[in-house]
Amino acid sequence: MSLLLQSVRKNYQEPDGTPLPVLAIEEYELVQGEQAALIGSSGCGKTTLLNVISGILTPDSGQVTVSGTDITQLPEVVRDRFRAERIGFVFQTFNLLPGFTALENVLLGMTFSRNRSDRAFAKSLLERVGLKDRQDHRPGRLSVGEQQRVSVARSLANRPALLLADEPTANVDPANQDMILSLIRETCSENKVTLLMVTHAAEVAQKFDRVDRLQDFNRPEPASREVVL
Amino acid sequence: MNLFTIAWKSIRQRGLASSLTALSVALGVMLMVVVLVISGALRAVFSQNTIAYDLIVGPKGSGLQLVLSAVYRVQPAIENLPYLYYLELKEDRRVVSAVPMAFGDVTEQGSFPLVGTTPEYFENEYAPGSTFRIRGKRINANFDAIIGAEVARSNGWDIGSQFKIVHGGADGTHIHDEQFTVVSVLQQTGTPNDRTVFVNIEGFYAIEGHETPLNEVEERLKKFYASSSDRLKIALDQIAEARALDEAESASGHGGHHHHHATPDAAKEVTAILIRTRPKSPFDAINLSSDLQQGYQAMAVNPIVPIRKLMTDVLGNVQQGLLVLTVMIILVSGISIFVSIYTSMTDRRREIGIMRALGARRGSVFGIVLAESVVLCVGGGLLGWLSGHGIAVIASPFVTAETGLLLDPWVVYWMKFTVFNFEIELPVESVLFPMLLALATLVGFLPAMTAYRTDVADALSS
Ligand SMILES: Nc1ncnc2c1ncn2[C@@H]1O[C@H](COP(=O)(O)OP(=O)(O)O)[C@@H](O)[C@H]1O
Numbered sequence: 276m277s278l279l280l281q282s283v284r285k286n287y288q289e290p291d292g293t294p295l296p297v298l299a300i301e302e303y304e305l306v307q308g309e310q311a312a313l314i315g316s317s318g319c320g321k322t323t324l325l326n327v328i329s330g331i332l333t334p335d336s337g338q339v340t341v342s343g344t345d346i347t348q349l350p351e352v353v354r355d356r357f358r359a360e361r362i363g364f365v366f367q368t369f370n371l372l373p374g375f376t377a378l379e380n381v382l383l384g385m386t387f388s389r390n391r392s393d394r395a396f397a398k399s400l401l402e403r404v405g406l407k408d409r410q411d412h413r414p415g416r417l418s419v420g421e422q423q424r425v426s427v428a429r430s431l432a433n434r435p436a437l438l439l440a441d442e443p444t445a446n447v448d449p450a451n452q453d454m455i456l457s458l459i460r461e462t463c464s465e466n467k468v469t470l471l472m473v474t475h476a477a478e479v480a481q482k483f484d485r486v487d488r489l490q491d492f493n494r495p496e497p498a499s500r501e502v503v504l
Numbered sequence: 505m506n507l508f509t510i511a512w513k514s515i516r517q518r519g520l521a522s523s524l525t526a527l528s529v530a531l532g533v534m535l536m537v538v539v540l541v542i543s544g545a546l547r548a549v550f551s552q553n554t555i556a557y558d559l560i561v562g563p564k565g566s567g568l569q570l571v572l573s574a575v576y577r578v579q580p581a582i583e584n585l586p587y588l589y590y591l592e593l594k595e596d597r598r599v600v601s602a603v604p605m606a607f608g609d610v611t612e613q614g615s616f617p618l619v620g621t622t623p624e625y626f627e628n629e630y631a632p633g634s635t636f637r638i639r640g641k642r643i644n645a646n647f648d649a650i651i652g653a654e655v656a657r658s659n660g661w662d663i664g665s666q667f668k669i670v671h672g673g674a675d676g677t678h679i680h681d682e683q684f685t686v687v688s689v690l691q692q693t694g695t696p697n698d699r700t701v702f703v704n705i706e707g708f709y710a711i712e713g714h715e716t717p718l719n720e721v722e723e724r725l726k727k728f729y730a731s732s733s734d735r736l737k738i739a740l741d742q743i744a745e746a747r748a749l750d751e752a753e754s755a756s757g758h759g760g761h762h763h764h765h766a767t768p769d770a771a772k773e774v775t776a777i778l779i780r781t782r783p784k785s786p787f788d789a790i791n792l793s794s795d796l797q798q799g800y801q802a803m804a805v806n807p808i809v810p811i812r813k814l815m816t817d818v819l820g821n822v823q824q825g826l827l828v829l830t831v832m833i834i835l836v837s838g839i840s841i842f843v844s845i846y847t848s849m850t851d852r853r854r855e856i857g858i859m860r861a862l863g864a865r866r867g868s869v870f871g872i873v874l875a876e877s878v879v880l881c882v883g884g885g886l887l888g889w890l891s892g893h894g895i896a897v898i899a900s901p902f903v904t905a906e907t908g909l910l911l912d913p914w915v916v917y918w919m920k921f922t923v924f925n926f927e928i929e930l931p932v933e934s935v936l937f938p939m940l941l942a943l944a945t946l947v948g949f950l951p952a953m954t955a956y957r958t959d960v961a962d963a964l965s966s
Pocket residue numbers: 287288289295297315316317318319320321322323324962
């Protein structure tokens with residue numbers, strides 16, 4: 276087992292103070308090395324779910340067990356360290372730092388873990404995503420496809436156990452979408468990284484062996500009505 | 505990559521704003537260093553190290569004026585003392601060395617002060633532990649001169665050069681007929697000696713018009729020795745003798761042009777007397793000075809005291825004012841660093857969110873922002889410190905050539921502090937740089953706190 280969610284609840288607050296339930300998941304599990312696509316319509320809580328899994332957000336209740344550790348029980352600094360060392364992130368908007376070169380952005384992915392920065396490994400990752408000769412370019416001088424490839428390289432820089440991809444192809448031109456997707460899947464299987472990708476697009480999810488629909492196991496609505504009424 | 509590298513990148517990204525703020529810190533620190541170097545040089549000139557005498561004896565009056573005229577040669581002489589009195593002091597058992605000085609005239613070229621003295625002046629140390637180095641031969645003839653290094657450089661004089669002098673009295677334009685010849689040149693001392701022309705005191709008396717009329721001398725002797733009748737009698741006897749000689753001369757037909765003959769000691773006058781007392785008797789100077797105060801129309805001052813007073817009164821205040829100004833500049837620079845970083849925080853919310861998502865702790869992003877402020881403040885300070893000293897290094901030869909002031913470009917300014925009744929002295933840098941660090945922390949704290957409090961999920965979704 277690499278990821279296990281149990282009884283996870285997460286509510287936001289409406290501006291008027293009433294709770295807005297977003298997540299209510301009884302159980303969701305990914306085994307070590309598995310690759311899963313999670314489909315959900317816009318606004319149904321995909322990003323929130325990934326933030327809860329990575330420890331950026333804490334759920335109101337429930338357990339989030341990553342590689343055997345229930346991260347909801349960890350103090351914040353330990354959770355940050357855990358994220359730095361065990362979790363990789365690929366964002367919809369790439370989220371590269373504009374002032375950093377491709378290589379530096381990859382190195383940034385190692386900076387906050389306990390392991391020493393490994394320049395050679397960072398370079399090999401860039402080589403793997405086909406950007407060997409662009410390592411000294413800043414994001415502004417790279418195409419969107421190239422930018423997302425840099426961020427794939429960065430997501431693997433800390434040798435994570437779990438990689439979270441949040442609509443990684445939504446902002447990439449159609450010609451590059453398949454390539455990015457294959458790259459993520461291949462590099463994850465090469466490095467035995469468990470992969471969870473969320474998307475709203477069915478055609479993107481189809482590429483995966485395992486496809487889950489968020490609304491099948493996430494049922495926040497009824498609970499909320501009961502609470503409000 | 506470490507936090508400082510990340511901070512440095514962020515600074516570079518906002519290159520213009522960053523360099524302007526850092527430069528303003530640098531400017532403040534640079535001005536501070538320049539002020540300290542200049543005041544250090546002035547302090548050195550006006551410190552005890554410029555003179556190795558314990559007392560300066562002169563006519564009653566302002567001690568400061570006596571020191572400014574006898575040591576610094578920037579003020580005209582007030583009045584004179586009898587040469588006899590110099591001879592008397594020389595014999596005092598407490599006095600190791602007494603050197604007479606007669607001055608008042610300046611060179612025609614460059615207006616450098618002319619001082620008549622004895623060879624003893626050059627045998628004594630000019631400053632504690634420093635003796636004169638002289639190139640050339642000793643003074644033989646009356647109109648031989650020894651010139652200071654600055655006089656030589658500025659006037660282009662060397663051994664063999666000839667010059668004339670201007671009478672220093674009320675009629676500042678009268679040029680004496682006597683032609684002086686440079687026989688030796690002093691090596692640079694960093695003291696007012698560099699700007700002085702020395703002649704033998706006998707030569708000084710021999711200058712036409714330097715002889716005081718006997719009647720005047722007599723009046724002055726009467727005043728000076730008012731409470732010492734036996735000494736007055738000896739002096740007046742000498743004067744009477746000289747007068748008799750003069751009258752005999754005019755009678756024998758030499759009339760018309762004044763003829764030179766040896767001036768009697770009683771008719772000679774000195775402007776000041778430099779005294780060194782016995783090395784291991786610290787009270788000699790005090791005793792001697794109080795004896796003088798009671799006995800004669802003279803006073804003896806410790807050359808350091810009036811100058812030190814001048815220093816603290818004027819130089820100290822000016823320096824303090826300038827330092828306060830530079831501190832203000834640095835503080836304002838600190839505020840500009842605050843503004844620059846704080847306004848950048850809105851744009852950097854996302855970057856901070858990204859770093860947090862990559863596992864950065866709150867403390868780390870706090871540290872990155874604080875490091876930026878530290879790099880700007882302390883880095884700017886370091887830059888200013890180096891350029892301040894750099895300017896001093898470059899300017900030092902020019903300043904010395906123009907003013908004779910010896911700049912020490914790497915002068916260490918010691919600051920005095922009183923801590924629990926203990927007085928400690930620290931070099932200004934050991935205070936400046938911790939202060940800059942404190943300023944950096946102060947101005948960096950609020951933006952760093954903004955980074956610390958960033959809501960990651962929120963920042964990433966914006
Ligand atoms: N900080 C927040 N406060 C209140 N509501 C939020 C907040 N963040 C997200 N939401 C709401 O929660 C729901 C799920 O958001 P999100 O997880 O971003 O959805 P998805 O990624 O699937 O599009 C949306 O309705 C969104 O408006």
